[in-house]
Amino acid sequence: MTNVQIYVGTYAKYNSGSIYGAWLKLEDYSDYEELQNAMRNLHKDEEDLEFMFQEYECSEAIESLGLISECHISKNIYEVMGAIENFDYNEEVIEAYICSLGSSENDIQEILEKVSESYFGEYSSDVEFIQELLEETGDLSADLPPYIHIDWERTAYDIMMDYSVHNNHYFRLM
Template identity: 50%
Template sequence: MTNLQNCLDSCSIYVGTYQKYNNGSLYGKWLNLADYSDYDGLIEAMKDLHKNENEPEFMLQDHELCEIFEKLGLIGESYISKDIYEIAEQINDSGYDIEVFESYVDCVGKMDFQSVYDGVMNYYIGEYSDDETFVQELCENDTPYNLPSYICIDWEATARNIMFDYFESNGHYFRS
């Protein structure tokens, strides 16, 4: 299994055509993106599936687990970006799970992939169970010496104050 397949393994699209749909047919097939080495291979499979139509207009009637691609505008009802395989490869090569990229987009909103990639690479801190745990580790790593055990810190209040400079989604933390 290649790195590229890791990101695309769970991404499937149901491919029909507008002509069939307009004629009352939902005929199509689920295609797993990882089964094709590149965009051209995927398009050839789509054409082969609907070879009984002259220049079929593809309709992506459903998709599974392609949330990041949808959020980035790479996949929609009648569109799949030719860049999807290159982007999947960049995600795989980044060393981070696709979930980190999805969380970043949740925090900052829709933008081009290069901005998302740069944001993850520059601002991702890590995964934590809650704000207090994140802030406690952040502060303890930032303190040049061990604090005496008799000092008590209100981590909940400290987290409220510090979180103005950070954002979080699904347990993934990023610097603002």
């Protein structure tokens, strides 16, 4: 499971000058309900609980999807973390997709489907990516005479209009 930790305090304590709380690791709880019970138990001295997540540590993907903020933790966070963990590509690829192309999707399955459809791989440069792309698609003949020279920088510039890249992960714009 993706490593997610939250520091759980309450607004009542914060407003009275205390930052009392504790770090909770989501992996220590089987689901959202168990996490909620742990948070309620941590602050059992209060009746009207209003949790405050004063600090949290999570991947860019989790943060970009809006699953955790100062005043909110999504009920779907365990479902999303499970889907990411069981996905064909690692979390770095999903983060790259979300950071590169953004996501207005709330359904993690739709996001993962789009990653699967658009992901081309990890390359060290646009030129390396374009050379391999053209070779794989057959758009570049292996039998080019040695006197033909290709301006790979310009070719990459033109073709990259249809692609997006983040942290060397390449995606086709759909």
